[in-house]
Amino acid sequence: MTRFIHVALGQLGPIARADTRVQVVARLCEMMREAHACGAHLIVYPELALTTFFPRWYMDSDGEINSFFEREMPSAETLPLFALSRELGVGFYLGYAELTSENGRQVRYNTSILVDRGGTIVGKYRKVHLPGHYEHEPWRRFQHLEKRYFTPGDRFGVTEAFGGKIGMAICNDRRWAETYRVMGLQGVEMVLIGYNTPVHNAPAPAHDDLSLFHNQLSMQAGAYQNGTWVVGVAKAGIEEGVDSIGGSCIIAPSGEVVASCITKGDEVAIARCDLDFCALYKRTTFNFDLHRQPHAYGMIVERKGETLRADGSPLG
Incomplete structure (x- = not known):
């Protein structure tokens, strides 16, 4: 018996710093409705999908920094997305900045959650491979301060959901072979990845023309070498003056791209993914x-x- 998941890419265009959570969630809900109309069971949104990509700015005030973080999930602002998920029977992956308390101290993570078709959170992941730098570097056109604002996560796991074994990663994780292999060793059948990736790489500007190529290359390699579907979704376009790549796509265990977005704005694309296709690679090569x-x-x-x-x- 085949196990199909109809998966939608929920690519976002730019989010301005002044945009509210309510405005962003309304956009996410609109894309979920469109995905449902196309027959989707699951929609995948980007990394830090509720706000602009704030690590591009240096901040030293906890109040200012924490304004970009969620203290609970669902929150009052995100509850409509969960309610719509239950109403439509469409699950989702959502990336956001998480503020929590551990051993009496405040900790910040770059987080994603997996929500099933009943609107219930069934998995949580915290980004392991944090890119960028910690201190303000004024020579850069814009900052990339993930190391300053986030604590790295400590594990890659696999969740039984949507009839299969689903894993999660975030942005820079997709470049590292260990990301896929650790989940591959757990039998993963679909890896969901949200990302915000600027076109310009300040420490290595020679890479700028290769940004889209490297994005797709890393995900295709991870899919093929671990016999798994990979779903990568961008927040794209010129956001607060910084251009970020699109290239959202769904990749089969064969390494082939089976669906992709063609704009750098809010866009939905869908593919019918057979989880049993993974076995063709997991049992052979x-x-x-x-x-x-x-x-x-x-x-x-x-x-x-x-x-x-x-x-x-x-x-x-």
């Missing part, structure tokens, strides 16, 4: 149990005080 040789990789990792081999088994 990328049969990990049969073909991987982790003992030869010379890799160890640390987890909660334990030293582990690359395959996750204890060392020693």
Whole structure:
């Protein structure tokens, strides 16, 4: 029996700094209605989808910084999106800035959630690979201060949802092979990735003309090498004077792009994704149990005080 998910790309155009959560959520709801009309079961929105991409500015006031963060989810402003999800039977992935408390101290994360078709949160992920820098660097045309405003997450997981094994990542995570492989080892069948990626790379401007190519290359490689669907969704266009790439797309386990957005504004595109197609690669070319040789990789990792081999088994 095949397992199909009808997945919609919920690409966003620019969000101005002055735009309110209410205004943004209205845009998200409109795209969810459009996705539902096209038969979608799941719509994927970008990273930090509720606000402008605020790490482009240096701020040292906690009050100013925290104004971009959500203290609860759902909040009063985002509740209409959850209500519409329940009404239409359309789940969603949503990226946002999360403010929480851990051991009595304030912690900020770059977060995404997975919401099922009943409007219930069934998964949460916190961005592991934070790009950019920590201190103000005035030589840049704009800042990229994710390391200043966020704490890195500590794990990649897989959630049983939508009839399959769903994983999440955010933006810079998509460039790292470990992102896909850690979830691939957990049997992931679809990886959802939201991103905000400026065209201009200040430390390496020679990369600017390759921004879209590198975006798609990394996601296609991750899909193929782990036998999984990958869904990448942008917040695109010229936002507060900074141009960001689009290129939102759905990639099959074969590495082929099966759907994509063609603008840099609010846009919905959809694909019918067969999760059983993953097995064609997981049982052949990328049969990990049969073909991987982790003992030869010379890799160890640390987890909660334990030293582990690359395959996750204890060392020693």
